[in-house]
Amino acid sequence: MTPPQMKAPGSHLAGSAPRRAFPLRVADRRRDQIAHRLIGLAAFGTIASIILIFVFVGKEALPVLTSPEVHKEVTVGQMLEKVEPRPGKPKTFIWQPVSDVPKYALPPLVLGSLKATLVAILFATPLAVGAAMYSSEFAPRRAREFIKPVIEMLAGIPSVVLGFFALMVMADWLKVLFGWKYRLNATTAGVALGVAIIPVIYTVAEEALRAVPRQYREAALALGAGPWAAARRVVLPAAAPGILAAIALGFGRAIGETMIVLMASGNAALWTLSLSDSIRTMSATIAAELAEVVHDSAHYHVLFFIGALLFVVTFLVNLAGEVYVGRLKRRLSGIAG
């Protein structure tokens, strides 16, 4: 689903109600006031909910930093430390929260999330930006009217369905294609994630390309450029910040996505850089373990801590993407008048 882009409405009716020439009935005035208050309350509710999410996820994550109870089992320092898997073996990062000596090393989970997201971006960007370019620059109008809703249909596929497809079907195809030993790994999960973020990147990139003023293209054509030289040398550079923002939004979506990676990644927290090894992502770890965890245990708080990390990362990435898109639009509309 694409993040909604909201514009200021600039309504002439916003602000104060019109002045009137005759008095109102008391009941009407009272109803008007009550409605005003309730509607304002609802609007405040949206602000409140984002604050509540922040507060309540943060509240359960905080004991990881402060609680002596939790520190008996794990500290932040230990979450970033290598340990010996067995005496004498080389040290590595281990995520093994359910064992006699629980181990909570975060680096493999972060690396897992990054690996899947990297594959997703590498897979989705050429396809999505290419399709966006085709439908905004080259496609006949009728083809465009067909392509856009169909790609948006892709956004309507629930992620659990994509996860199912990756797990049951795509993993076999990719295994044959690449000759892997194990079918569920960073690449399988990443490609499925890529399918999920294609519509996100496509929609925002297409919007950025179409926001490039017509004068740019006309000027390029008038100077003797062919239509595709105009697209490549003029339109694409002008829309580049918007396309970057599209990729950033795709990144934000991919790193938080849960069901696909939970089902198709193999769920093994390994500290390797290979894209054909199984991974365990931050989101999948929460999804897989939270249901079985004891309330208020160290493990419970560590899972919320991971959730808080995810929340902060996606919040910042989305904010950056949004600011970028907004600035680009203002700049281009300033030129086009």
Added chain:
Amino acid sequence: MMTPGGELPSVSGSLAVPARPLAHRARWRRWLSPLPLLTGALTVCVLALLVVILWNVTAGGVGRLTWEFLTTAPKEGMTAGGIFPAIFGTVFLVVLMTLAVIPLGVATAVYLRYYARPDSAFSRLVRVAVNNLAGVPSIVFGLFGLGFFVQFVGRGIDRSFFGGELTFAQPAIIWASLTLALLTLPVVIVATEEAMRAIPRDYLEASYSLGATRWQTISRVVLPNAMTGILTGGILAVSRGAGEVAPIMFTGAAYFLPYLPHKLNDQFMELGYHVYVMSTQSPDVEATLPILYSTVLVLLMLTFALNALAVLIRSRLRRRQVAS
């Protein structure tokens, strides 16, 4: 720009603006040059992805899709029987979600359009909140639902109304639906705002000039005229909510229940969660696979049908606006 007989000196390596005699050549070049060809091929690849997924799911699932499958409960560890409880749970869930999200979303949209000054700090803050709500990962909604609704609100209700007895402080359909309502809130707000933008300002001026208050104008002029848009938003929200699994995993969805949910604090089975459970925790994958395929097909048909309906309503709305 007519240059008789030919081409301008090349500026950037490519040829000149096509004059009329060259029109057909220009069209050829336009289609055979690398960039349109390349981007066209990439577009075909994206469309092919969709076709492959739909074809695979349909081919695998259509065989078992019978009336009996839709109306009976799973049997023998989900290797036989149907998915009725999951369908029932999904419908129950999205109905509760809709009841919560529509009033909240519509009121927020009304506030942004008819009450707030568009440049005021508060209305800008509301917009930032809505945009960010749309970007929060669904698993974080799940954590929030557990931490806030189940542990905090649920426990509060139990303490004050049930003498501390465990009633609402556990995963339940009400908490799952409220969590989903927050997740789908931006969808409803955006759709409602879009619908309200299309209401001609003459309507509002006519209403005000008759002496109506702002609330009377909103309830009798704005909302009836925005109804189609609100409906579209609701449908899109349902389609989105029906497909989300991560937010309901810890807030109310159950692996298997022998009864249908009938109270607000019951747990429930849900289609998406059912797909997840059957694909990852089935004791006998071979036996489950046909049922699993059909379940996926039902879920996909449900979300696609809702999306298509929303697109249809929206395009009719746009056509009417153009006409008026």
